[in-house]
Amino acid sequence: MSRAFNFSAGPAALPEPVLRQAQAELLEWGAERASVMEVSHRGKAFMAMAAAAERDLRELLGIPDGYRVLFLQGGASQHFAQVPMNLARPDQAVDFILTGSWSEKAFADAAHFVRPRIAAGAQDGGFRAIPPRAQWQLSEDAAYVHIASNETIHGVEFFDAPDVGAVPLVADMSSNILSRPIDVSRYGLIFAGAQKNIGPSGLVIVIVREDLLERSAGRVARIFDYAAHAREDSLLNTPPTFAWYLAGLVFQWLKAKGGLAAMAASNDRKAAMLYAAIDGSDGYYANPVDPAARSRMNVPFTLHDAALDAIFLEESRAAGLLALKGHRLVGGMRASIYNAMPEEGVEALVAFMRDFARRHG
Incomplete structure (x- = not known):
């Protein structure tokens, strides 16, 4: 079995140790x-x-x-x-x-x-x-x-x-x-x-x-x-x-894991990493939210060309990055990075986004 990184908005990813204990x-x-x-x-x-x-x-x-x-x-x-x-x-x-x-x-x-x-x-x-x-x-x-x-x-x-x-x-x-x-x-x-x-x-x-x-x-x-x-x-x-x-x-x-202070630090790092990738993409990706109100849990973003959306979703899923499709009301993509999403998952998403922009730019 190979578990992927699940960016679903909900039902969302659960911590793997919790799932393993429940399984046992x-x-x-x-x-x-x-x-x-x-x-x-x-x-x-x-x-x-x-x-x-x-x-x-x-x-x-x-x-x-x-x-x-x-x-x-x-x-x-x-x-x-x-x-x-x-x-x-x-x-x-x-x-x-x-x-x-x-x-x-x-x-x-x-x-x-x-x-x-x-x-x-x-x-x-x-x-x-x-x-x-x-x-x-x-x-x-x-x-x-x-x-x-x-x-x-x-x-x-x-x-x-x-x-x-x-x-x-x-x-x-x-x-x-x-x-x-x-x-x-x-x-x-x-x-x-x-x-x-x-x-x-x-x-x-x-x-x-x-x-x-x-x-x-x-x-x-x-x-x-x-x-x-x-x-x-x-x-x-x-x-x-x-x-x-x-x-x-x-x-x-x-x-x-160290309680909510430790969780907040991890969540801040994940969100900062993802927003930096979006803002640093020279317009290839965009997030429309006022930076002062940007969610650390749900990050919607669009590609510069909506015609690439389906390709992005197909390739991201093949790369083990699940449920990135944006809500139908706003379109584009959405990465939900709740507590159970490890920092490695966001690192993998950011690396994929950069590689996708290079290959499809």
Whole structure:
């Protein structure tokens, strides 16, 4: 078997040591004489694993007291609806900062439950930058402010939590959670689909300030109620057990790698290497994003001649570089370089890009 470098935006690459451990434990997990997928989620072994995974996540992110961590089913898109259901009344306004497709989708879905407002947006410029904070028009009475901390399609990223005053800040961190240290106390709620930096698809992690759990006040069906899930330690119903187990292995891997400070340094090196190759190609490759907002996780780029796109994709795949096709909304190419992408993978991509430009220039 020869594993390639997988640049997929999601489901994305998982750390090879994690996959190998899961492979070794697939038939018999621990002392259970059965797979982790086959044991009760209310059994002692699974509950101990779940508790350890939460402890490791809290340690990695420095999650303070007063926050609950939920391991839930579904995808992050479900929480475009579930967050307003839990944190706002139907008559309340919610402020959105539109920086790409995912914040746009969250804005549209929130309209079924609350009164969403565009407090700032970069849509007129093609989502190539983050609107300056001084231009945001926030509502003092908003239930919360929503941002997508990293836009996978357009390649735009927030590098710090914006100051939104006393209003809770909600962040969709699906594609950059665990990529660097963050100050969780700056956020009211963080949610993240697992399939980029946490584990396989089917799992969503929600980190929510405890006082915000009181806002649902029995208005929400139990299965959608964050407070109900918190009371049951995320075991209100059968959770995605295998995804939770794999997430726990990823957390252990991150700790063994040196934690989020070490991961941030590696991610910075990977992104700098790839952007340098794009910017130094004399126009053969181009990235349209404002350098101040360029994502470290998802790097979209175009070739100087779109007629070469199909050849680039065919040759890159043959070279062991997978899933480089750009999203249909923006075209071109996209390299997703999440935590599990080793620096050697980006080095291989950069070498291929330079060789391709030489041969097809």
